[in-house]
Amino acid sequence: MSAVAPRLSPSTASRAAERADTRRSDRTWVVALVVLLAAELLYFSTTVSGFFGHGSGLLALTEQYLDVGAIALGEAVVILAGEIDLSAGTMSSLSGIFMAVLWQQQHVEIWLAVVLALALSALIGAFNGLVITIFKVDSLLVTLATQFILGAVATALSGSSPPYGFPSSFVAVAGTGTVGPIPNQLLVFAALSILVVLVVGRTRIGRALVLIGYNRDAARWSGIRIERTVVGAFVFSALMAGISGILVSGLYNAARDDIGNSLLLPAIIVVVLGGVDIFGGRGRISGVIVATFVLGFLTQGRLVAGDSSLSATMVTGIVLIVFLVLKLRLDQRAGLDIRALARRRLARMPGPQRDPGA
Secondary structure, three states, rough: OOOOOOOOOOOHHHHHHHHHHHHHHHHHHHHHHHOOOOOHHHHHHHHHOOOOHHHHHHHHHHOOOOHHHHHHHHHHHHHHHOOOOOOHHHHHHHHHHHHHHHHHHOOOHHHHHHOOOOOOHHHHHHHHHHHHHHOOHHHHHHHHHHHHHHHHHHHHHOOOOOOOOOOHOOOOOOOOOOOOOHHHHHHHHHHHHHHHHHHHHOOHHHHHHHHHHHHHHHHHHHHOOOOHHHHHHHHHHHHHHHHHHHHHHHHEEOOOOOOOOOOOHHHHHHHHHOOOOOOOOOOOOOHHHHHHHHHHHHHHHHHOOOOHHHHHHHHHHHHHHHHHHHHHHHHHHHHOOHHHHHHHHHOOOOOOOOOOOO
16 A cells, blocks of 8 residues: 555645745845855955955955954844844953953963853853743843943943053964964854854754744744753853954954944844844844855945945945845745734734733
């Protein structure tokens, strides 16, 4: 007797088709970002003198925005789980300041100070995650409060004269050093990117994060330990922010309490531009990686061309709006019901419980 294939219920078949459409749309979006990056590099290389610089200038420009990329990698993991971390920018500042104070004032060896700064970042991330999961408080509110606390602590630690003048060995590795023409910071970012791509795309942890963001009830029924996974996501986000603080301190050979204030919003923009659903449950880390270079080269290209930072920011905002509209159109052409997806995401957001009998 021939085997009979099991029939899927209409709702199950519909969701399977929707997931297939979503994956196809996400792949197309990543390809579109790669094309945009290539066009962007070609444009600036042919119109802006000194942008390409025989390749060395192009690579050197990456040092100016990979701190944003590191935060974006951690933020993407949290957002995939349907949460958000608004404390990442000030976490970056605190990490650099804490490392510098340990080295300068407590005479701790610089690399041990780096390890202790990252450990502090992880502890703060765990605190955020535990408050969110134990007390069921919205992550936006918790991390917003943490943002103010960390900013105040960083300002108090830095004092009137922020630490500067790190050892040359530290600056060479974490700052302006290179391996041939390749900046060390680019190598660090590449290693972090590979790690996140493998964890999110190839492990049970990554699948759990996406399912939690897509449908938390289904994740719980699947046996996923939601609270532990969410706490882990916040620990990872804090670690990435801590690494960002170390990188930016090494680049400028100084630690400042306000240096991370300008990193959070660009990092979130990179995540959204990379195709990660701001409500969670959908997105590719590869898109976030490509979007880091798209946004970074766009900003640096305008600055090298002589534009002011305000002008470069305005152009960046316009490009973001245009491409988000294109992303929406791409999803619609792929057959995705955008309104239904939005309603499903909004239904998972915390809010007052209604009486079913009302």
